[in-house]
Amino acid sequence: MGKHYLNPLFAPRSVAVFGASDRPDSVGQIVFQNMLQCGFKGKLYPINAKNTEIQGQRAYKSIGEISEPVELVVVATPPQTVPGILEECGLQGVKAAIIITAGFGEAGSEGAALEKELVEVARRFKIRLIGPNCLGVMRPSIGLNATFNKGGSNTGSIAFVSQSGALCTAILDWAQSNDVGFSSVVSLGSSTDVDFGEILDYLVSDPLTSSILMYIEGIRNARSFMSALRAAARIKPVILVKVGRHAAGSKAAMSHTASLVGADDVFDAAVSRAGVVRVKTVTQLLSGRNSA
The missing domain is CATH 3.40.50.720 (NAD(P)-binding Rossmann-like Domain)
Known part of the structure; x- marks a missing residue:
């Protein structure tokens, strides 16, 4: 690259x-x-x-x-x-x-x-x-495992990006059991600097990444995120879960990352126009990788 x-x-x-x-x-x-x-x-x-x-x-x-x-x-x-x-x-x-x-x-x-x-x-x-407050970053193709996850990842062509470190750990455990590999795994944590939009900007031109999965709790810079999302979706399949369809989910997400979660119906409409698939659960997110 x-x-x-x-x-x-x-x-x-x-x-x-x-x-x-x-x-x-x-x-x-x-x-x-x-x-x-x-x-x-x-x-x-x-x-x-x-x-x-x-x-x-x-x-x-x-x-x-x-x-x-x-x-x-x-x-x-x-x-x-x-x-x-x-x-x-x-x-x-x-x-x-x-x-x-x-x-x-x-x-x-x-x-x-x-x-x-x-x-x-x-x-x-x-x-x-x-970060801060993140699991870290993996790039299996170069042996980069800058995380405190107990175990690594196989090399693959899926990029997984999440604010939740705990979810990254669960996904990595599942992936090892199902022989699924990743091009990159990124736990953003509190996203005080680099955020989803900038990660998307990198992944869209990354030759090792063929599809992008995201777990989103909150968006700090909606404009740059949507711009990057539209650009990425034109070139590679993007599937995401965004918590906060229910009030309790939004409250829990905010307590973890201290970030702002936007109005859910507005977010739904925006990602749909961008050509991105939004699913309701992590299980659907993982299932969607097969069609991505």
Whole structure:
């Protein structure tokens, strides 16, 4: 694929994991183990201020200790540390970050203030963010498993994009049992920066992706989303579930991602005009992949 501004997220040549650990079942331990076991084809750096070695690999106390450029960082450290980490990354020229850490906008006023600081740092250094409060990103074709899911994915031609990390985990478990592979799996979490529209913009020109499945809880930028959705649907099949057909569903979605869910009938009409198939359940979403 040519030069796309999201290449550092989907095709990084080097990845550093903040919070990489040997502590069993910690998020940092699982993320770094996934990167090792899935055979990431680029350079991989564990960052942990307290250790000199993580899972048999040399560990670094800070990103400044790494002599070569790092394109993507994965952050799995306490929320109060994240803005400072992102500042360090910006000074080192990092282009993209996956913030797995929770405890930001979805966690009250203190978390919202941290999230605002995080976004300000990212914008100042032009770092593109996935998250926070997300499962992470998978790109099986290059061995990129920057998630804390216990297990990877087969390589396939379906892209799956969701705000819900828990749903990504369930889909990945189902896919392994049914021998289904993915070109990409993206958990957006709180979508403070990169959102559905930008992911669609990447996937529509991605030669590894033949169809796109989405699970949507809320849309922050409706105009850019609909523009990207129309463009994608003209080229590749797009099938989506959007929660919120009922008031209880909308309320639950808002509590998870702290995002706004639009009027359901308006959304229905808009996606229909765009040529996108909207289904009611995740089961229908998975069934629809066969006809996509």
